[in-house]
Amino acid sequence: MVFTFFLVLLGACQSSTPQHSISTSQIQEPTRTYATQHVILVVIDGVRYQDSWGDSTLANVPRMARELVPQGAFHPQFFNQGETLTTAGHVALTTGHHQKIENDGTEIPDFPSVFHYYRQFTGAPASKAWIITSKDKLEVLARTSSTEAAAAFAPSVNCGVNGLNTGYRPDTTTLRVAKQVLARHQPKLMLINLREPDTEAHEGDWNGYLKAIQQSDRLVADFWKWLQKQPRFQRNTTLLVTNDHGRHTGRRFKNHGDNCEGCRHISLLALGPDVKPGTVATRARSQADVAATMAELLGFPIPQRDGEPMTELFQQHALTGE
Structure with missing residues (x-):
C-alpha cells in the first residue's frame, strides 16, 4: 500500500529543472537540534533518472523503492544545475557551490568542503571525516585552493586502488572499506x-549499465540494514543517497555533460532519525543544498555556500526542538 502510494505521488511530482535561485550566503548557524550524530552521503555515479526512479516499474531500484522509501524521504525533483560531470557534481554536493572543474583529477575545488568546515568548527580529528570513493580522481574532494582557514582541515581519504592516479576499484571493495572505517573510527x-553504473555506460554496455544500477540498489539497501545493526550507528545516522549526474537523453546513454534533462535530472533519498517516513518531497532542489543539509544536521555552519538546508525532509519535533 505504501509502495503504491509512493508511485502515485512520484508520478504527480515530475517536473523539469527547478527555477528557484539561491544566492551565496554568509555564516548561518544552525538553530535546531537533531537526533542525527552521523551523516553518510552515498553518490551513485552516472544514473539517468529515467533508468531508475523515473521508470514506473522501478525495476532497477526495487529494494530502495520498496524497503527504504517507506522509511525515509524521496526527492523526485532533484537536479544537477552545474556541469554534469563526475568531479563537478561531487564538488557541488560537498562544497555547496557549482564549479567548472577539470574532470580528471588535475584541478582541485575552489572552496572548502563540508568536511573541512566540520573539522574546523568542531575541532574533530581527520579520522572523523572520510571521503571513500571507487574513482581515484575524487581524492581531490579532500583538497581546496581556498585561502580560508578551513583549508587546513582536510578529511581522511581512501580513493581508488591506492589514491589519485592509481585507477578505479570495484564498488563492493569501496563498501567493504567504508564499513571497516565506520567500525574502527566511528x-x-x-x-x-x-x-560502476557510470563506467558500464561509458563502455556502451546497456545491459551492464542496468545491472550496475541494480547492484548499487542492493549495496545501498544492504548498507542501510548493516548500519541499523551497529549499536554505534542505529537510530542516530542519516543516510543521503543521490547521483553526481545523469546521462544524455534517448539512445545516447553512453555519455553525459550537457544541459539536457537526462544529464541534469537526478534523485535524492534520505533516511535517518530526523527524516519524516514515507515523504515524497515536492519542492525543487539541487546538489548545492546537500552540503548545507549535512551541516545543519550536525550543527555547524558553512560560511559560504549556494543552497540551503532541506529542512522540509525532517520531522517537525526535530525542527522545533520539542
Missing part, C-alpha cells in the same frame, strides 16, 4: 562514491 561525516 566518523561523523562520510562520502561514498559508487562508480
Whole structure:
C-alpha cells in the first residue's frame, strides 16, 4: 500500500529543472537540534533518472523503492544545475557551490568542503571525516585552493586502488572499506562514491549499465540494514543517497555533460532519525543544498555556500526542538 502510494505521488511530482535561485550566503548557524550524530552521503555515479526512479516499474531500484522509501524521504525533483560531470557534481554536493572543474583529477575545488568546515568548527580529528570513493580522481574532494582557514582541515581519504592516479576499484571493495572505517573510527561525516553504473555506460554496455544500477540498489539497501545493526550507528545516522549526474537523453546513454534533462535530472533519498517516513518531497532542489543539509544536521555552519538546508525532509519535533 505504501509502495503504491509512493508511485502515485512520484508520478504527480515530475517536473523539469527547478527555477528557484539561491544566492551565496554568509555564516548561518544552525538553530535546531537533531537526533542525527552521523551523516553518510552515498553518490551513485552516472544514473539517468529515467533508468531508475523515473521508470514506473522501478525495476532497477526495487529494494530502495520498496524497503527504504517507506522509511525515509524521496526527492523526485532533484537536479544537477552545474556541469554534469563526475568531479563537478561531487564538488557541488560537498562544497555547496557549482564549479567548472577539470574532470580528471588535475584541478582541485575552489572552496572548502563540508568536511573541512566540520573539522574546523568542531575541532574533530581527520579520522572523523572520510571521503571513500571507487574513482581515484575524487581524492581531490579532500583538497581546496581556498585561502580560508578551513583549508587546513582536510578529511581522511581512501580513493581508488591506492589514491589519485592509481585507477578505479570495484564498488563492493569501496563498501567493504567504508564499513571497516565506520567500525574502527566511528566518523561523523562520510562520502561514498559508487562508480560502476557510470563506467558500464561509458563502455556502451546497456545491459551492464542496468545491472550496475541494480547492484548499487542492493549495496545501498544492504548498507542501510548493516548500519541499523551497529549499536554505534542505529537510530542516530542519516543516510543521503543521490547521483553526481545523469546521462544524455534517448539512445545516447553512453555519455553525459550537457544541459539536457537526462544529464541534469537526478534523485535524492534520505533516511535517518530526523527524516519524516514515507515523504515524497515536492519542492525543487539541487546538489548545492546537500552540503548545507549535512551541516545543519550536525550543527555547524558553512560560511559560504549556494543552497540551503532541506529542512522540509525532517520531522517537525526535530525542527522545533520539542
